[in-house]
Amino acid sequence: MPTPFSVSLILLPGFSLFALGAIRSVFAAANEVSGELLYQIEQYAADGAQALTQCGISLKAESLDKLNYQQVDLLMLIADERVDEHISHVVGEHLVQGLHRSQYTGEVVVGACGTAAQILAEHGLLDGHRAAIHWQILADAIKRYPVTVFTPGLFEIDRNRISAGAGAAVLDLLLHWLELRHGNTFAAEVAAGLGLDRLRGSDERQPVPASAQPALGSARLKEALELMAANLAEPLQAEDIAQLVGVSRRQLERLFRQHMDTFPSRYYLELRLKHARRQLKQTTQSILQVGLACGFTSGPHFSTTYRNYFGYTPREERARHSMPQVVTKNAEEDIQ
Known part of the structure; x- marks a missing residue:
């Protein structure tokens, strides 16, 4: 053999x-x-x-x-x-x-x-x-x-x-x-x-979810989304994003309402919170470290915002997944 x-x-x-x-x-x-x-x-x-x-x-x-x-x-x-x-x-x-x-x-x-x-x-x-x-x-x-x-x-x-x-x-x-x-x-x-009756070729494109497709039709919106994804730890102001992609703040808001049915600030916050949620589930970083890495200025700010969006605190999120966490000295005294 x-x-x-x-x-x-x-x-x-x-x-x-x-x-x-x-x-x-x-x-x-x-x-x-x-x-x-x-x-x-x-x-x-x-x-x-x-x-x-x-x-x-x-x-x-x-x-x-x-x-x-x-x-x-x-x-x-x-x-x-x-x-x-x-x-x-x-x-x-x-x-x-x-x-x-x-x-x-x-x-x-x-x-x-x-x-x-x-x-x-x-x-x-x-x-x-x-x-x-x-x-x-x-x-x-x-x-x-x-x-x-x-x-x-x-x-x-x-x-x-x-x-x-x-x-x-x-x-x-x-x-x-x-x-x-x-x-x-x-x-x-x-x-x-494996129950497959057809093989797809390498020349076929990856399917993109409908929620992400609108950005493909607007180069400036796509640039704005990429800027947000690349700047989670130090979030950009809406005015800065608009300037970087070459539109006014009002035009940027119009693009988000038209294609994403939300506002830039709301989308950006959700992006940071969802990234924080993945980090809480997938890493052993302290809760404070996760919050700071996602652009929140303090533990209480992160905890309150997280609870308002998901319905439970970062600590409760981590406990649900039984993730061990690395706690640095005095790092989480203010996390609720």
């Missing part, structure tokens, strides 16, 4: 449980179709021995330090949120050093799904390659990583780099990749085993 193809999955904080399940299901179906263990999967947590999903479920995983690059055939990163800069640096450096130490010759396939391609691009692992990335950060990725050709398609397979955008795109990616390795008939049988 041939040695199984080794697949190592690196789970980033807040990764999609759907994406993980889809990946494991594809390889399980491939093994079933072949009648032997073609693919063997190991999973590693980017920040310890526990991997926290987007929905707050904690899964067991090996520490990243235990990853043996000399035994890996496919290395794939999974993320569904914008990756924290510290995590991106740690994981990226680990990849670069690990591949170098193993005398990497290009035989290892390196992949990413969701937002994870940003880590590969940040550390030069996608230089000169085509890549797909989650539609929410596509525009930012194109600007930040000009030596990588990011596309709006569902997925990209470029030599030994594979990548998928949001959601179910990873299924299409892996089925096409299996087709390249084992032929059309094999991939079709795997797809049938």
Whole structure:
């Protein structure tokens, strides 16, 4: 029996449980179709021995330090949120050093799904390659990583780099990749085993939710939304946003009312609060640190605003998900 193809999955904080399940299901179906263990999967947590999903479920995983690059055939990163800069640096450096130490010759396939391609691009692992990335950060990725050709398609397979955008795109990616390795008939049988009757091509664009589509019809509104998303810790004034995108404040408000059915200030606040909610569920930062990182000037201000919007306090939010928290001295004395 041939040695199984080794697949190592690196789970980033807040990764999609759907994406993980889809990946494991594809390889399980491939093994079933072949009648032997073609693919063997190991999973590693980017920040310890526990991997926290987007929905707050904690899964067991090996520490990243235990990853043996000399035994890996496919290395794939999974993320569904914008990756924290510290995590991106740690994981990226680990990849670069690990591949170098193993005398990497290009035989290892390196992949990413969701937002994870940003880590590969940040550390030069996608230089000169085509890549797909989650539609929410596509525009930012194109600007930040000009030596990588990011596309709006569902997925990209470029030599030994594979990548998928949001959601179910990873299924299409892996089925096409299996087709390249084992032929059309094999991939079709795997797809049938998963209940799929059609494979989408890489040239198909990622579907964008209706709530996000209005911005595509207004370049200035799109710029305003990007400015807000990039300035959560130090929120911009509405006048500053309007000036930066080249409209008056009244025109900016008109754009938000027309396309988003809200006001700029309301949208901006909701954006910061929802980001704070994800941080409370997915990180061990103190509640005060989360509040400050989302533009709130004090603990009580953050707690009151959070409770008014969600109906419970940040402390209650964290308790609901049984997340351990790092408490610095005197950091949370004023948090209610």
